[in-house]
Amino acid sequence: MGFRKFLPDQLFDGYRISTQQVLIANADGTIEDIVPVTEAGDGVEQIAGLICPGFVNAHCHLELSHLKNAIQPHTGLPDFLYQVVNLRSLPPEVIEEAIAQADRSMYEAGIVAVGDICNTASTLKQKQRSPVYYHQFVEAIGFNPAGAAARFDAARQVYEQFLSFFPEKQVSIVPHAPYSVTPELWALIRDFAPYSIQSIHNQECPGENEWFVRKSGELVGFYEKMGLNTNFFEPSGRNSLPCYIDRFAPTQPLLLVHNVCTSREDLACLEGRAAPVYFCLCPGANLYISQTLPDIPMLAQSGLSLVIGTDSLASNHQLSILEEIRHIRRHFPELPLENILSWATLNGAKALQADAILGSFEKGKKPGIISLGETLSRVKPLH
Ligand SMILES: [Zn+2]
Structure with missing residues (x-):
């Protein structure tokens, strides 16, 4: 040979x-x-x-690729989410072509594996012919405790479609975010697969912590605008992460994404956890949505396993891990290149449980x- x-x-x-x-x-x-x-x-x-x-892109939404340039930068998270919900439907052929292009551009940008958030199965066709390794995080969202079973069934249907092509280890059902999934829905997700890799959008905006601590802040207006009843919700006096962490099974490996508002004190709740926790950085999307970044040096010094993601073309100018690395180096030049490269390669492969081949x-x-x-x-x- x-x-x-x-x-x-x-x-x-x-x-x-x-x-x-x-x-x-x-x-x-x-x-x-x-x-x-x-x-x-x-x-x-x-x-x-x-x-x-x-490179391993640990967090992406390939199915939102048609929203490139559709949402103005710097809107803040609640307004960004509102616009995604209202802009996401376009003719299927337009969506599919954007997905195909984005998948090819990731491969050309050196990305060999992706942790991809899926609300639909619209990416399945392209993934079947792509050289890129994909883990599908099928996302469940449900703001109403009474609707938990129906929301879980909807996610389960998307999950089954991906299982027609992918092995079970490459498909998980996961909660979208701490503020968009009720404990009732969360329990269904956990009990369905207590050992599967889980991903969640964590502490992406200050309003998330304010909601959990005092039931105040920018999410209040978001719920109102979406017409959602939040009477059932009781604030806990604690930040989001320590408040929700035990809704996951201790045996579920976690991929916490964004972490813009994660404090050193919040990390204490992860000590002694049986399964590993990975913190995913998406600096390009954070700058696009809110012009803020996580305290990356603090996260790195805390001995956490960091990984890197691009998020979607709705919230980023490109799907390129090298561009994410350049953002990190521009803002935190003191961080060693060697460490950042390990986040972008081996740590990402471990987070997706693909390190037997990749990373x-x-x-x-x-x-x-x-x-x-x-x-x-x-x-x-x-x-
Ligand atoms: Zn995301």
Whole structure:
């Protein structure tokens, strides 16, 4: 079998950056070895810049791709959500074409795996022919305790459609957000699959904590505008995350997405949890919606497992993990590149439970091989 041998200026293997190392891969992209340049023999291809494993986009909404440029930046979250709800229907062929384009552009941007939020099965056709690995997070939303069973059944129907193509381990039913899922609906989700990976939009705006602490803030107007009755809701005096965490089974791995308003004190409620918790950063979407970012250095210093997502084209200018990395480096230049790259590759693969194949250059894996150029400014898939 033919091998390819790559000698980049810098090689990131999923763990650390090294130099003078040659990456050896089979013709089909399976990793064979990493050896010092002195032992690599003939046929070595010199690559300018840095090579790393393919990126994992831990949070996306591929089905919203037709909403690119449809919502003005900086509206704040409640108004953004209101507009998504009211703009999302377009002719199916328009939606499908936007999905196909977005899937292709992610692959060209070096993304090999995606944690994708699904409210419908409109992405199924494109995913069947895509080289990208997808985990579907089928989202349940229900603001009314009495409607919990019906909302769960609706999510279950979408779940079943994805199971016609994907194995069970790549499909989960998950709650949308702490403020949009009643405890009744949440219990149905938890009991349905107490070991499945869960994703949730966590503490994306200040209003989420205000709602849980005092039943006040910007979500009040959102519920009113949506015509939703919230008489049943009692504030707890606590921030959102500590308030809802026990609605998940302790055996469910968690992917907490956004974390813009997560404090150091909030993290205490995760101590001793049986299953792992991953914190997903979506800086491009946070800047687009509210011009604010999570305290990423605090999250990183707290020893959490961080991952990176693009969110959707409704709330971002592109679906590119490299652009997300550039946002992080622009705002927090003190964070080591090595750490950020591990969030974008191996941690993301672990969060999606796809790290047996993806996320790092280790013998037998097939993680995708991408080059980021000398200034980390463009992605070129090499395999
Ligand atoms: Zn999202």
